[in-house]
Amino acid sequence: MNGQEEDSRTFSSWKKNNTTDVMTSPDLSDRDPDAFHSVPESVQQFLSYFRQKFREGNVSEVHTLYETTFNRYSERYFKTTSWPSPEIVAKYVDDDEVFLLFYKELYYRHIYSRLVPTLAQRLEAWENYCELFNFILNDGIMDLDLPPSWLWDITDEFIYQFETWCHYRSRLKNKTEEDIAFLKDNEHVWNVNFLLQYLHAMVNKSNICPWLLNGNEPVGSSDPDDEDFDYSTIPVYRFLGYFSIIGLLRVHCLLGDYKLALMVLQPLDFDDNTALFTRVTACYISLYYYMTFAFLMLRRYEDAVRVLGSTLLHIGRIKQHHTRSYQYEQIHKRTDQMLALLAISLVFSTQHVDESVNSMLREKFGDKLTRMRQGEESVFEELFVYACPKFVSPCTPDYDRPMDRHMEASHLQTKIFMREVGQRLAVPEVKSFLSLYTSIELRKLAQFMETSEESFRSFLFCFKHKTFVFRGSSGQAPAEGNFVSCAPVSFYVDNDVVKVTDTKMESKFGEYFLQHIGKLQDFIQMLERK
């Protein structure tokens, strides 16, 4: 409760400062005056109808208008331009300020996805988010009902725009002095601290954590007049709070704080088939992508394989429902990235994955997987860079040294990851070597490897250390687990003699054969028909 009060105080005081800032900032209006005359009639009607359904709380209709119609109009009329500005739209929607707050969010989101936003637009988009969130946090949408996918997109886009802002402001090479001066004066815009505070405030306001811990039931009353009124009884707040948790996971990953990223997920129930993250596919994918990425960075390769294996299976099943959705491209890209993460993790894990995931993997990264297994470090780096999120540096760049430093955060994470890869490659190497023997003197082994006894011993220690891994299970919260030995070959040294017992894991061919029996049958049938 305390935290919540504190948060809202920060916001109101910040908002005051913010308004003065805006008033003193230069005139940022860059709107096309002709736009006034060019709103097609069908778009006018659409906006008016959209607003009407929005106000009626007709969730299923709003869902269609938001997911399908809006995108259809974007495609038809606004492929290379922005939607009509909110000032113009106001007259088609009876100056409905609440609707316009949401419309503005869509308006800027469209600009971000189709055009290159200007500095002014980035600033305005940020200000609109502040207004929108302050409005929501001040009980503004108690009577509204919106489709979960829209609420997810708002949360997700908020973080996406933060991400692009961090990259934008650290590319200083081609910025004008005016731009730089403006950036210097507007430290609060897209500030990481405010971003985190908004997400936390949303989580607190919605009371989502008690709701989750109470077995998906509100702990308080659903009557706003009651003293123990519980915001989680209102779906929009419940969803926004829940999605903000997953937003926090993403932000912490972008900042390189993987431990905190996983800790944020503590209250989530992953075994629940009706969990809120299953309601929006993009949310489901985001959750599992960032979670498994955090596993990878925390060296939890066994967990990464376990979770990626089942996630990719699930996505394979639901993907077909999205072939025409505007999210299809994104789902597709993320799936490939997750496959790449799986390929990397598999090299360092002792597990096998389901045959159908395996065949996806072979098709997409078969060659790369083999090369990684042979210890080719450049392939690890290539896949990592392809599969990692767009890391950001949260602090202000040095505006007095106009350089492009937007890739620094990425380089840092890649470098640390590659350090780990370099160390860990000792594991497959030791394995391939030890598998040849059952009992051999350590001195001799060192000779065969053309190294000193001491450094060969280090090699064995390294193997034992790197195969002693932190592993969780499906019933545990993502941050929890225990240390266990997961070695691809087991050995021990008895005084001076290395004793090896190679535990063979037979590959599973059965499923593969069964699949091909089926394929052959189909083929025969096809031939017979002809």
Place this chain on the structure above:
Amino acid sequence: MEQLSFQVNELLQSRRYDPDILPDLERYVEAQCLEGAYDGDANLACLKLYQFYPEKTNVSIVSKILLKALAALPSSDFVSCLYLLSEKIQREAPISTIISWADALETGKFVEFWNSLHNHEELLKGLPGIEDAFREFMLAVISRTYLRIHLSLLKKLLAISGQDELFSFLSKHGMTDISDDDILRFPSREENQPRPKAILGEQLPLRKVLESLIHS
């Protein structure tokens, strides 16, 4: 200490990203070092504030946090810290030295580790008992690698010169099975025992194959 820990965790609940709590977090780091306690999560929160406000970075605190995280191996705390530190800091002394220690420890180069450590003993000031924490990590790795080991080798690996010192360190960890020819036998554990040649293959019964033939 307990009170401080409670206080800091309260602060992290309500004001995790507020740079004004840095003095408290830093005081907490110093206290952990002196008293042999460890709170990795609070220390990460401190590094995160340095990440947000690089001008507030206190290199001596960073170095202490890294050493404490290193002593917490095999946990991933050390690498978690590195993800939050800029490349610039990582290149600077003494941070670069500590990172090279981590490399040595994690690749099993224990002798190398001790050599470098003894050349930079000033870094361990204010961290009493940290050397034994490193030894404990090493001993755990060694006992998963070796079933029996000669004491002379163990002394070298753990950088313990005196016999009595070694005995008291080992007995603290329940390792007392030492033969007359100075060979220590570690307590048996899964990793230092011969394992059955378990072959975890799969069974594909004819029935299953027939089923698939009939269905298609």
